[in-house]
Amino acid sequence: MEYLASTLTFTGISLIGVLGAYLVTGLTGLFSFGQAAFLAVGAYVSAILFKNFGLPLPVAAVAAMITGLIAGVIVGVPTVRLRRDYISLVTFGFGEAIIAVLNNSTSITGGATGLSGVPQYTTFPLVLVSVLVCLAIVISYKNSKYGRQCLALRSDELAARSMGINVERLKLMTFLMASVMTSFAGVLFVFYTTYVEPGAFGWVVSAEWTIIVFVGGINSLTGAVVATVLLTGLPEFLRFASEWRIAIYCIIVLLILNFRPSGMFGQYEISLRSIKQLFGKGA
Amino acid sequence: MSSLEVRGISKSFGGVKAIDDFSFDVGQHAIVGIIGPNGAGKTTAFNLLTGVYALDAGRVILDGKELTGLPQHEIARAGMGRTFQNIRVFRGLNVLENVMTAADPYSDYNLLDVCFYSSRKRSREQAVRELSRNYLKIVGLEGCEEERPESLPYGLQRKLELARALATNPKVLLLDEPAAGLNPSEVRAFIDLIRTIHSQFEFSIIIIEHRLEVIMSLSSKIFVLNFGKLLASGTPAEIVSNKAVTVAYLGEEDTACSI
């Protein structure tokens, strides 16, 4: 039972990261290799403010999220003007830069050996509530003018501009939302694992989140949620030979890309209507 | 005062002058046509007017407001609506949502409203939804709201683009070969649709078309482009009898061939 709770907690934190990736890649079509860097920012800033400066946890958490926002602005403002191919490069560079900063500021961050001694305040109920709140916000965003305009610019940027859509502003807004959300996930993360080191926040994590969004179906938020549970939770829960986890994961992705490119869920979204339809059919 | 004043616009690509010192006016609530052989620069002109390409020279003024040099989305919001020669509907959104995105920039709520599920968001969304449904009804697409745009037949996709352009609340509507790919009865229906829309709203319309029946029956004034330059302008009757225009389209009469 203990183990189940811990797996679910970890899955929940990953899910918030995936929601960020969904906003950036699924809704807006940007490929960010740097999302994990915001996880790092959230984790380190909150941990350091709490441990070294004695700030109360909520204050440290908010400060961490604001730092994430600022970092998002620094990376985001130039990035949203760039061609699609370049965005992945720049966000990758950003991720590497953050890791380099963390590795080299040994006096504050503990450098490559990491930061430890962080108390465990994150509980499963806290993560569950956080996930539900973030999910609610993302759902509302998707079903709003912002979500629609993002999907429009993802489909055809030129046509979107011709319809009066301010493409750069929308990309930046969505990117910043994801940054703040992911930074928050970082706070939850560090106060759960009690230890972090810079190497845990590399581009592979960002790529994993993006891949999960794809496997679920870029057009489906439901898919992103289900895919996260399957690809993060299940292996943990079943205690796969952990070294094969990533390989199996990659093979699943390749299979889906080749045989069901629209992802597990395609365009499908769970909504009140679709649930009624499900039951209506049975009746 | 004219709706739209275009003064001496020019654009070169590499060494090729695509548009050379093109000027024209569009009066209030008018329908004008732009015609010309392939490659004459018609779509380029549209792209210059809407800000897709940057002007090398010239000015564009809409209802007294200077549009020259503004970014595309601001030009659109100032009242320049358009459809595209190669249909550019938004995939990933259904038909209704396609039209809604065009009305969304005018929708008045913010991020906080979104996060807190405010009633303001609910009411604005409802308003945009109703407005978009109405535009779909005007072009004859009601009932198709939930469809994926790419699954619609070609003619209906063109109607969708039209509804979407209407939703941007234009002062001038640019239609780029809107009848391309339509069969003769569809073309006639389309001409009627444009007339209906034009009488229902106050905006002016500029049409690029190859189908002369469309241009002739709708436009009060026609501008002829050839090799990027204005060749002639006038009423449909004047243009039809203009020798230079015939030559541009059909070439010189070769006496050796007139057996």
Next chain:
Amino acid sequence: MTIQLLINGISLGSVYALIAVGFALVFNILKFSNFAHGGLMTVTAYIGYVASLFLRNYISDLPLFVATLVAAALGGGVLGLILERVAFRRLRDSNSSVIYYFISSITMGILMENFITIFASSNFYSYPPFLPSAALHFANLSVAIPDLLMLCFSAGALGILLFVLYRTKIGLAIRTTSFDVNTARLMGMDPNAVVATTFFAAGVLGGISGVFLGINYTLYPQLGQLIVKGFVASVIGGLGSISGALIGAVLLGVVEIFLIGLVGAGWAPVFIFVIMLVFLLLRPRGISGVVVQEKA
């Protein structure tokens, strides 16, 4: 001092050039950033290692080096063909959008890196010492012989590639297909053959790069992440331009060496990121890249 740094930079740049051109070849023809190239380099580096283990009882020094290179290059070519078939062929047939190629390539890259971790563990390996560790000295400068050899081989490989691309029929076919697949098909070129050839060539380059990286950095599963250098070089040089990738790579090598000299290897990534950002903002098309204006 500066000239010494310059020499080191050019030497590093030549290794990056191999990576960048291998990367640019695939970008040219399929218009996406092939991140699987990194994984390919890692695997071929290990293939070379295994080959050198077998052969070291029979040959040594320079011949062993060349044999290792050949093994890795061939292995890379074959792996490139496999990669194309498994990861990208279906996507091409179903006309998928670029995003899917990208995801597929990242996944393959991660998969290959993972296979190495599983089968070879995360330990560091190094090649047998087949290159003399001496250095040439002249004036106040020194060039390590391994660096010199790698520079020569890189230049040679790239020279052969450029020759093939610009002076042979298959090269013409590759360049044409990279402009427009359908027209090329109409002209009688088989796109599958052309794409396969391109991946083979990219794989060969990747194989050589892999060995060089393995020499410079020793062998470990994450070796392929240096593909990013190739990406950066291609971007600086202009995405889509092979000569640009070359220039960009050399520039990157020089800048990196200077930066490491100035701020140390730890902080270099931060400065490179800033420089890259500024560069992209000022000249997004790169050095030799082409501005592609989207038509409405």
